[in-house]
Amino acid sequence: xxxxxxxxxxxxxxxxxxxxxxxxxxxxxxxxxxxxxxxxxxxxxxxxxxxxxxxxxxxxxxxxxxxxxxxxxxxxxxxxxxxxxxxxxxxxxxxxxxxxxxxxxxxxxxxxxxxxxxxxxxxxxxxxxxxxxxxxxxxxxxxxxxxxxxxxxxxxxxxxxxxxxxxxxxxxxxxxxxxxxxxxxxxxxxxxxxxxxxxxxxxxxxxxxxxxxxxxxxxxxxxxxxxxxxxxxxxxxxxxxxxxxxxxxxxxxxxxxxxxxxxxxxxxxxxxxxxxxxxxxxxxxxxxxxxxxxxxxxxxxxxxxxxxxxxxxxxxxxxxxxxxxxxxxxxxxxxxxxx
Numbered sequence: 001x002x003x004x005x006x007x008x009x010x011x012x013x014x015x016x017x018x019x020x021x022x023x024x025x026x027x028x029x030x031x032x033x034x035x036x037x038x039x040x041x042x043x044x045x046x047x048x049x050x051x052x053x054x055x056x057x058x059x060x061x062x063x064x065x066x067x068x069x070x071x072x073x074x075x076x077x078x079x080x081x082x083x084x085x086x087x088x089x090x091x092x093x094x095x096x097x098x099x100x101x102x103x104x105x106x107x108x109x110x111x112x113x114x115x116x117x118x119x120x121x122x123x124x125x126x127x128x129x130x131x132x133x134x135x136x137x138x139x140x141x142x143x144x145x146x147x148x149x150x151x152x153x154x155x156x157x158x159x160x161x162x163x164x165x166x167x168x169x170x171x172x173x174x175x176x177x178x179x180x181x182x183x184x185x186x187x188x189x190x191x192x193x194x195x196x197x198x199x200x201x202x203x204x205x206x207x208x209x210x211x212x213x214x215x216x217x218x219x220x221x222x223x224x225x226x227x228x229x230x231x232x233x234x235x236x237x238x239x240x241x242x243x244x245x246x247x248x249x250x251x252x253x254x255x256x257x258x259x260x261x262x263x264x265x266x267x268x269x270x271x272x273x274x275x276x277x278x279x280x281x282x283x284x285x286x287x288x289x290x291x292x293x294x295x296x297x298x299x300x301x302x303x304x305x306x307x308x309x310x311x312x313x314x315x316x317x318x319x320x321x322x323x324x325x326x327x328x329x330x331x332x333x334x335x336x337x338x339x
Contacts, residue, residue: 003119004316004335007054009046010324012317020123024070027129029082034118035060035141036320036333038170040111044320050112058118058335059086059110062140065129072126082131083140084117084124086110087284102151102284109284118316120337132293139296139303141334142171146292146301147285148258149175149235153183155282156231156256160184165220165229166205167245169196171332172258173235174306175292178203180233182295188223190216193328202302220248227251233282234258239265246271246279254278307332312339 001019006012022028040057042048065080067073076082088108089101096104110116132140149172158164158180166176169191180187181204189200190209197208209219220228228250234241237259245255246267255277272279295301308330311319316335323330 001120002313003056004058004313005054005056006040006043006320010044010321012044012320013054014313017119019121022067022069022072022123025072025126026070026123027068027072027076027082027126028066029061029063029084029122029124029129030066031061031063031117031120031122031337033062033137033141033337034058034116034335035145036316036323036335037111037145038172039109041320041323041327043112045324048112055111056115056118057111058116059084059112060141060144061086061110061117062137063117063122066121068126072129075126076129076131080131081133081135081137081140082129083143083289084110084122085128085130085285085289086116086144100286102286107284118313118335130289130293132297134297135293138307138334142301142303142306142332143289143292143296144285145171145332146175146178146296147288148172148282149177150179150182150288150292151285152176152233152235152256152258152282153179153185154286154288155280156180156233156254158183158185158231162186162230163188163224164231164233165190165209165248166200166233166235167191167241168235168259169193169200170235171306173233174200174203174331176233176235176258177205178295178301179288179291180231181205182291182300185231188220188229196331199302199305199331202305204300216244217248224250228253230254231256237261239263243267246277249275249277251275252277254280256280256282258282307334310334310336313337
């Protein structure tokens, strides 16, 4: 079978390798579509410290069941459309013992610490496979990235009556917007790109703020009667937006960070105490796949408009290179293995 490799920074290759064979309790999946993630882009750029080369990227997956063994065969019929929870957990570390395996100390995500899904076939434990016959392949491939945003909204305890500001309207930020809105919160989307703000409105944002057009503080104050949002979810990963989350959130508010800042962040720590803030990290997804699938089945998320480009496997390297050269031009790139 064919598999796509990032062999070194800015270098890729398509190789012929052996087709995997499922073991007991595993499912052999024919990969139909894979979404490229920011972690894949960082691997291509040589900026992902968790990756060694060569690496097969890809953990946003739409597939169909080819075959299954053991208990898996009782649960998944051939041809079933599925996606895959791409994380591992050790079951022993503090996170796992506390029922939060998404933050496992020894986690290995597909396409990051281990080879991913950008190949014609993969195998997966049946417990990591989630099916939905109601969703299209393009919708299924969006389940994992949207779940990361849904998890951030759950970490924020977003609920009806809350005003939630989401900084950054990329794929993960859109997931946070949709997750908070799905929970009944009023959502304010923040970005510097009006086209992404338009997408945010379709994903569930009630208001949009272009922080490059006018003062972020003044716009949020106007929308919150001077109080600031109850919750700020940061989905950009810049020191300036890390600081803005703390500065703009309301007293007794909650701040959730999804992205990593690419440089050290200096804070006015007085605000942590004076506002008595809850400051939370959000990693991967936990039990969010079923809620995202339920949301997508309602047709409330603009999947088609989020997708910037669909390319065949042969053009995956070129798609990564184009994204690296002009990241603002893309929200989501899909690789279609049927083309």
